[in-house]
Amino acid sequence: MDVVGIDLDPARVAQLARRRCAFSEPGLPELLYSGLDSGRLRVTTDYGPVSDADVVIIAVGTPVQDTRLVDHYLRAACTELAGRLRRGQLVILKSTVPPGVSRKVVAPLLESGGLTVGEDFGLAFCPERLSEGRALHELRTFPIAVGGWCPDSAAAAAAFWRRTIGTEIIHCTSMESAEMVKLANNWWIDHNIAMANELAKLCAVLDVDVLEVIAAANTIRKGTGNVNILLPSVGVGGSCLTKDPWMVWRAARDRGLDLDTVPVARKVNDSMPGYTVDLIVEELARAGRSLGQAKIAVLGVAFKNNTGDLRATPVLPVVTGLREGGAEVAVFDPLADPAEVAKVFGVTPARTAPEALAGADCIAVLARHDEFAEIDFVALRESMAPSCVIVDGRAYYSREAIDRFRRHGFGYRGIGR
Numbered sequence: 069m070d071v072v073g074i075d076l077d078p079a080r081v082a083q084l085a086r087r088r089c090a091f092s093e094p095g096l097p098e099l100l101y102s103g104l105d106s107g108r109l110r111v112t113t114d115y116g117p118v119s120d121a122d123v124v125i126i127a128v129g130t131p132v133q134d135t136r137l138v139d140h141y142l143r144a145a146c147t148e149l150a151g152r153l154r155r156g157q158l159v160i161l162k163s164t165v166p167p168g169v170s171r172k173v174v175a176p177l178l179e180s181g182g183l184t185v186g187e188d189f190g191l192a193f194c195p196e197r198l199s200e201g202r203a204l205h206e207l208r209t210f211p212i213a214v215g216g217w218c219p220d221s222a223a224a225a226a227a228f229w230r231r232t233i234g235t236e237i238i239h240c241t242s243m244e245s246a247e248m249v250k251l252a253n254n255w256w257i258d259h260n261i262a263m264a265n266e267l268a269k270l271c272a273v274l275d276v277d278v279l280e281v282i283a284a285a286n287t288i289r290k291g292t293g294n295v296n297i298l299l300p301s302v303g304v305g306g307s308c309l310t311k312d313p314w315m316v317w318r319a320a321r322d323r324g325l326d327l328d329t330v331p332v333a334r335k336v337n338d339s340m341p342g343y344t345v346d347l348i349v350e351e352l353a354r355a356g357r358s359l360g361q362a363k364i365a366v367l368g369v370a371f372k373n374n375t376g377d378l379r380a381t382p383v384l385p386v387v388t389g390l391r392e393g394g395a396e397v398a399v400f401d402p403l404a405d406p407a408e409v410a411k412v413f414g415v416t417p418a419r420t421a422p423e424a425l426a427g428a429d430c431i432a433v434l435a436r437h438d439e440f441a442e443i444d445f446v447a448l449r450e451s452m453a454p455s456c457v458i459v460d461g462r463a464y465y466s467r468e469a470i471d472r473f474r475r476h477g478f479g480y481r482g483i484g485r
């Protein structure tokens with residue numbers, strides 16, 4: 069396929085044209101290079117090429133503010149498209165939206181150019197369900213849910229995905245159903261993690277290792293798969309799980325239905341950065357230190373392991389809490405852009421792990437990137453405070469690694485461990 073990527077942000081387009089990927093995604097740079105080199109992929113700020121396309125995919129941001137969808141990016145994109153659509157084209161919306169937006173917002177805006185959806189052009193909603201850091205692998209393996217404006221639109225979208233990606237197609241009987249598929253996925257994930265986080269809090273007071281409990285609990289079958297309790301952590305961040313459940317909640321509220329599980333799960337997950345700060349304070353106290361006297365080395369500031377993405381990262385409230393308590397905080401994240409870290413966190417990040425770790429009373433591993441495996445805390449032991457404690461926000465160190473830390477004089481505390 070010949071692909072044209074259109075974005076209003078000239079800096080993002082220029083960055084891609086210079087062969088730079090903003091996010092760490094295995095295999096993505098190679099795909100970008102081969103697309104640009106072969107001429108099959110072009111990136112531009114110009115909407116002009118839309119008229120030549122057979123299929124137009126909309127994937128603009130759909131943030132939420134005060135539980136309501138901020139739809140101006142979506143509206144602007146549809147308005148730009150409206151005047152350029154021609155007969156026979158297929159438009160696919162991939163941005164996550166509340167149920168009804170494809171039909172009630174996108175379709176009328178696209179029709180404002182004079183063509184009629186279902187007659188002159190097709191429209192389908194196909195949710196984007198990939199997770200950052202595994203996106204290409206999941207793209208090649210995950211089924212694609214398709215909901216069409218009409219049967220012809222649905223058939224055209226299914227044929228397009230079959231030809232381009234070739235994965236299984238899940239036929240939804242309406243666009244609203246496909247919109248809900250995406251929201252149900254993220255509602256489930258956020259809810260599941262909230263349960264894992266509360267399980268971790270309980271395991272901590274029972275002096276039981278939450279990972280052992282989860283691993284064993286997940287061994288029985290239930291429904292069509294296994295029990296699948298996800299992992300507790302320093303918190304839930306990123307641009308999707310922090311907003312999509314609110315889309316669900318608002319969609320229900322607007323129809324006179326109150327959903328209890330969404331706010332509860334959000335509250336639990338939002339409590340985790342504060343819980344992590346409390347763990348650090350407790351462990352420092354155990355070692356006879358107060359937060360105000362301590363240097364904390366934070367390793368990993370991204371919202372999840374193996375990405376450099378700082379959007380809604382739960383590490384930010386942790387760092388803020390530590391600094392408010394008077395601690396000196398050094399941060400290190402080899403995957404995050406140092407200028408962005410400085411902007412978001414208000415501190416210049418350390419250039420190397422040893423620089424961040426020097427003199428540390430506490431090492432807080434809050435995103436555990438694979439390359440951190442090369443940092444040997446034990447080998448650097450002399451450069452840290454004698455009572456240094458490791459607080460594990462999502463590294464999920466093995467029992468062997470924890471025993472080794474302890475043999476070399478480190479304290480260790482994990483979320484629920």
Ligand SMILES: NC(=O)c1ccc[n+]([C@@H]2O[C@H](COP(=O)([O-])OP(=O)(O)OC[C@H]3O[C@@H](n4cnc5c(N)ncnc54)[C@H](O)[C@@H]3O)[C@@H](O)[C@H]2O)c1
Nearest residue numbers: 074075076077127128129130141144145163164196198200
């Ligand atoms: N990031 C993920 O992992 C992920 C996963 C699943 C679903 N989604 C969904 O995909 C959508 C996009 O997410 P994202 O993380 O890429 O958002 P983003 O904000 O990082 O990127 C959106 C891009 O759209 C561009 N844009 C805004 N208005 C435009 C317009 N009118 N015309 C052209 N470009 C425009 C912005 O400049 C930006 O580069 C959202 O609905 C999100 O919920 C994202």
